[in-house]
Amino acid sequence: MGWLAALAALTVLRLAICAILPLAPDEAYYWVWSRDLQGGYLDHPPMVALFIRAGTFIAGETALGVRLMGPVCLAIGSVQLARATEDLFPGRGAGPWAAALFNATLLAGVGAVAMTPDTPLIAFWAATIWALARLHRTGDGRWWLAVGALAGAALLSKYTAALLGFGIVVWLLLDPMARRWLLRWQLWAGGLLAVAVFAPVVLWNAGHDWASFAKQGGRAGAAEAGRALRYLGELIGGQVGLATPLVFVMAVVGVAAAAHRWWRLRDGATLLLAALTIPPAAIFLWQATGSRVQGNWPAILYPAAAIAAAALLTAPGWLRLRLPAVAVGLVMTGAVYLQAVAAPLPLPRRSDPTLARLGGWEGFLTAVDARMTQQGAAFVAAEEYGLAAKLAFGLPRGRVVIAMDPRWRYFSLATPVPGVTGLLVRSERRGEGPPLWPGAEALPEDEGRLVRSRDGIEAEAYRLHRVTTAPGQPPAVVLPRPGS
Template sequence: MRWIAALAALTALRLAVAAVLPLAPDEAYYWVWSQDLQGGYLDHPPMVALFIRAGTLIAGETPLGIRLFGPLSLALGSVLLALAAEDLFPGRKAGVWAAALLNATLLAGVGAVAMTPDTPLLFFWTAALWALARLHRTQDGRWWLAVGVLAGAALLSKYTAVLLGFGIVVWLLLDATARRWLLRWQLWAGGALAVAVFAPVVLWNATHDWASFAKQGGRAGDWQPGQALRFIGELIGGQAGLATPLVFVLCVAGMGAAAWRWWKTRDGAALLVAVLTVPGAAIFLWQATGSRVQGNWPAILYPAAAIGAAALLTAPAWLRLRWPALILGGVMSAVVYVQALAAPFPLPRRSDPTLARLGGWPDFLRDVDAAMTREGARFVAAEEYGLASALAFGLPRGRIVVAMDPRWRYFSLPAPEPGVTGLLVRSERRGEGPPLWPGAQPLPEGEDRLVRHRNGIEAEAYRLHRVTTGAGQPPAALLPRPGS
């Protein structure tokens, strides 16, 4: 099939990009997780760490190893999405278009070459959607067992997967055909499997003061009239950019078409698409009335929305938008790839996320290593968890990296040896306040500043301080090193 060949070629391209780009600090942080596997972490559940551990076992502790399952999971998820569309709306030939629309988004195309918790979340959410479509098509209750395992794996990836469970419950309550499953054991067995898969996160929280649940539960919206319009505008504008403008329009229209079709015909397939998109969109809009919604959070809405767009927008005007949407999405993804790899456009940090996250790391790491040698530092330390993790992954073998942040007390990592002198690397973006490390002494002028840059354009500047380990310092840990 030609579309499978195109998907394979696109996946190969994404793997090549993933192998060449330096790691972003967050990716290095999740790599640290993979070196200290637990049932949960302060920020998220552990699935991203499992993805990374599996990838590095295959391709080594390299950028490709860390990101390996990003392009691969998106490829498999695209196939499952196509199958789900065919099961929900047979005869409409919507599967290939649904998969193509998803792949045309920056959320998927760029997200596939960055390993974050959204990577496994998007895969398992899509796989659960496929299992639900199989259930709807076959009416074979055993598919509830697959739904349970996959939904549990999605929740083991990121807490926003709770929206998947919410959508399923709404579908069961509103659809007369689906409602009969409430009396069947398969549904409840699937629910028990989902709970069992998620149980390690509950157990980890129970033994760590419910830290992760408390942290993520504190993100609830709080109505702020002065900021609401701004945050909502940022959310909608950000989604139009990250989904790419035409795909965004098609997906929003697909959501609306699914809800309208169910309202008019009580079509259970359309209802399934609607409950996996509309409630989530409403919740994110509500969240934006009180705080900023990160652009990646709504990514989970796009698989079902793409099915709605491909299967239900059949008017000629909508059909004419399909190819332009794919072309525009492909061009935008290609521009981001090229900018991240070669930076042909001399954009400042505020206009270039690839510069802020990826730019200049190899040279900066060499500068830090040289500063350690010059100062005779036994270790290098950082207050920011992402910066510390980037140093731990990227510095030459043999260098010791100390991380300072209260979050490290939730890891089973060793504490630094007392009475040892090293360098503290501190971003100027943290402000002019003193370092958290007690007794930190700035280096002499001319030796106290490093700049991470790409092609002469500054990505971030850092100050260097001389520090000594000892009693009274904030929580600190020795970070693992590749090959250690």
């Protein structure tokens, strides 16, 4: 049980990191979701908002509260991953190693301390694998109800979970032992349960012109050869880094071993792992021929891949590689944690994602608050949804924050009172085009420029504009504030 103690210690460390680091703009945006709960949102299904709502109920509207469910659910998912390994490949003692390999990835380590839709997606994906493994081991059809509920919850987290259902269907069709479930009511009841869990998203889309489905539906296509090669290179190279190099190699070889073993022995356990990894991987590679695949998207491949690596790579060389793979991954993750918290390396923004997303927010928010007082601004506004949400989460109590962007028309938040003057904060990265806010008047250079920086290294620069609320302007809402 030593590995459980190590997992508990790692979880405590992750919770501490969650409490120390400021929220990234996207996390603050999802916190706004938690204050306006709906059956769906333009960007994603609503599970991340429910996770945040649960966390802030326990730990308050703090960075720890927003992120609380991440480390906790990853710890639970790690135990489920270990149990699934033992159910699929009993007697090999590979369960703790599967959990360790998965936790050694940067995708898991960073994902555990950042609350995004991937957080609940990975939690429910791992839980679904556990339920499928229990089904395979026991032959008890009632486990299909758990599979349906958990897979539905994964789909309620992120649309990528459709690949989980696709993998299950592939397993059912190709494995003779699994095909027998097609004639059993438990399978179909589980499917109906998954649909019922996902139904709020369908109902929300039906009431909002299918906006979310349309936004997420067209993310692929063929590109010119040079661009496709670049995107493919970015995808593969990014996965080597995000999975960490040794874990990536073991995962790829482990999945290949699973496919080979199924082909030779028609083993249902190895087919399940192959079905949950190979089709999604093929789809991501195809997507990369036409558009950039974000590095976090393939995170769903690694729970099953970690099982394959731990359970099927049993030659002495692979067994000796387990510990170095875990050690290298944890060291890389620790280095990212250290850079995010203390920034010992003075890296520029382009080389340091922690600076771009997390650096300098406290000083920047203090400067915005002071500039509001200096200008007599009744509110502060932003056109970027993440920046607006960050202002709403971090400014002192009593400040009014307005967000202007077409996406806000899908929320049920209050609209601004007309005829009030405030400040618009706009990142210089948006270019020199006119602000979205009609009639925005740029402040003079000495008053109208703020820089967010960490230890003197610039993370981002912003321009201030004087703006006034008015009827008929583009969609704008008053964002909630912590404690309000």
